Amino acid sequence: MGVIHGEEMVLNIGPQHPSTHGVLRLKVKTDGEVVSDIYPVIGYLHRSFEKHCENVTYEQVVPYTDRCDYIASMNNNLGYAVTVEELMGIEVPEKVEYIRIIVAEFNRIASHLLALGTYGLDVGAFTPFLYMFRDRERILDMFEMVCGARLLYNYIWVGGVSHDLPKGFVETAYQFLDYFEPQVTEYNNLLTYNKIFVERTADVGVLPPDVAINYGVTGPNLRASGVKWDIRKDEPYSIYDKFDFDVPVGQGELGTIGDCWDRYWVRMREIEESVKILRQALKGLPKDGDVHQAIPKKIRPPKGSIYKRTESPRGDLAYYITSDGKPKPYRLKMRSPAFTSLSVLNKISKGWMLSDVIAILGSLDIVLGEIDR
């Protein structure tokens, strides 16, 4: 006697749903609880970022990059600034480089805290989410000190940063790091090693390294599959080559390499590495220097094009800019890491249950603002 199959049901998750991390719509084909096919529908947050950029000057693109990956705006600003600088051949003062690294790494921590916290929420743990948001809020406070904004910073400009670091920032940053490091242990005790959490995530949604590479998955999702690839290390931009830090990779400690728990764990480890980088950067931060010194009066890159990638908290963030020598970019294309991460969802979540699909989607840490652009 064969297995009895009922009729398959198409379940429509989103665009308004508590755990699609934005306005993502998933058409899920289910047989009871078991999911047989997923079809993500995107575009609900499309704001035509790339076309928009063709109509504004290079300076004015920066606030638009903020709004792509709104969780990690500093890293988006940094990627854009680094790209245009390379196109124009601008040398940036050392102080600016240090400030950029500091804010970018702080933003990486904030972004990972959000990713881990909402992941806890996806699997039903409410309390770790609030603890992580409490600490993220302190980072946002520091950003408010630096540039006056809490979410969309427009801080890193081509050739410099908008404001110098305020007096007392370094002390506040050290205070935060001292406070923050023990908190990581607490998160681990409360959520990471919790048996229920491990049961929900370990061995679930395994992303093998070859599949990850074929789909172009980058960032923590790729590293969780055991591939040691970090642009900060392998293709250093800014002054990342000056710092000493490890690239955590998934080892399958509680399950298989590349499962949801590994993706979670790699992010948790990256927070610790970011803290390491921050301590070195705060130590090496030059006292003097004008942050506006290298900002060009008029940004008119020479004719040509450039493709430059940077490591955003979600992975390989790249900008492709074609310049025709005018103050507005001729063409600007953004390679968004969350988009490639989402594309692998169908591949890795077939055959899992509905609850697992939510867990897998959460572990990929997508931001719809960046996918739709």
Added chain:
Amino acid sequence: MTVDLLYDWLNETIPFLSGNDLLLLFAILIPALMLFLVIAVNAIVLVYAERKVSAFMQDRVGPMGQGVGLHAGKWGMLQTIADALKLISKEDIIPKLADRKLFIMAPFIIFVGAFIAVIALPFGESLIVADMNIGIFYILAVSSFGVIGLILAGWSSNNKWSLYGGMRSAAQIISYEIPAGLSLVTVIMLTGTLSMQGIIQYQSGGIFDWIVFSSPFSFIAFIIYFIAGIAETNRTPFDIPEAESELVGGFHTEYSGMRWSFFFLSEYANMLVVNGVAVTAFLGGWQSPISGYFNTAGWGIFWFISKILVLVFVMMWVRWTFPRLRVDQLMDICWKYLLPIALMNIFGVGLWTLIFG
């Protein structure tokens, strides 16, 4: 306060109506109204407690009333009442494609399921609406009555999320009846009675006469019953029927306003029942923990309620600490862990009573 006692008392105090059927109706209605009041007050208090406990665990302060104008009183004590007022005044939405009759009926069936279980709870030595000789069996039997309501709610909403919620809750609650029942069997083996008052009288004396401390096996039985109880009340980590991050709202996705609040009323009433049974069967019911002291009728109510509240607090503590399980893991825990342990436990308690009892 059984119905019979009340009937006799009414017959004596109102002589001109004595023997009239009207008095019997009164004797039934008065305890029913009181129980409804108990359930309503219980829900109001527990919702407030839940919000405060969760807030304190998450470094927040929860509902607070400060400032001018309409506000929620000192420390937000009027918050639940404000919530209730809001729920009552909300629009009553019934989806166009819903099965109208079943949709309206479902919340009440769930509430009735919780309500008829409360009547067998012994709040004090004589304060029990129906002192049946099969009390604990009765509660086990009727407490799964609410499942019908859940399935009806899930089905009649004509919503896929609700359907999932309904199906999940049916599987869950029916499975967890078994370990709960088996762990209560150990109590029945020790006490030799099914009557709620009989079980409590067996545990008279101090804290060490309570069944939970009488042997290691009965302690395990208590833990199993408590876990199963959490599952039966649909609370985290077993809240998969209403898992808000997966199923939006589960079986109550389409409900709003007063109908929705009935789900909550019965959820908290269910907590009262489950913990009431746990207190009765394992923690000495209305008996004082210190032998011979504070054992009057008034103290009895105090002990019973405070023991329930302690267990309710543990339930809240669990809810705000742990993530949620998956459907198959939920079944795993029930059938592969709780059930074998509960069965071994019965054997253990038997041996224990044979050797030490």
Added chain:
Amino acid sequence: MTRYFQNIWETITTLLTGFGITWVHMMKIKKNNVTLQYPEEKWPRPERNIGFNHDDYNVIRSRLTVDINDCIGCLKCMRACPVGCIHIDTVKADVRGEDIQEVGHVGITSNGSKKAMVVTRFDIDMTECCYCNLCTFPCPEECIFMTGGPNADRHHIDYEFSEYDRSDLIYRFAKKGTQEKMTEIKAPKEPKVKA
């Protein structure tokens, strides 16, 4: 079989650890509490001092404000705005740096520059503003700023400026009636220019 008991043991220990953490947090709520009762308590606004010429430059980004008496109508902020929420119209003044009494035009800014333009319209649509702060940097007279900026002594931080009507969020900074008055003043002179 060992796996079975190991599972039970792991469950018990890790869950008890979790219990401990939330318990400690609940007991220390007085110390740990992070909630502010908003209308009564407010976040301290970040006070800071950065490397500009201003002694106390508060960078918090809030409501855009214009000191119209200092505006010389150079249109730099309008060009810097990435969303185009600033609209400025200007009319050439007859004499550079002279007051025009009829429209309340002040000829000389507080920095001492003489104005060549009369600003007849200076509208900022705050519903479109993206708070990027790009308009405040190019201003030569520092007359456009986020409140609490370089002119914090004159304009305090204001971040509670919600309105009931969208049109109330279009801020009109130019003095009322400037447009009409200027056309009146200009009208008789026009034939002279043509001739």
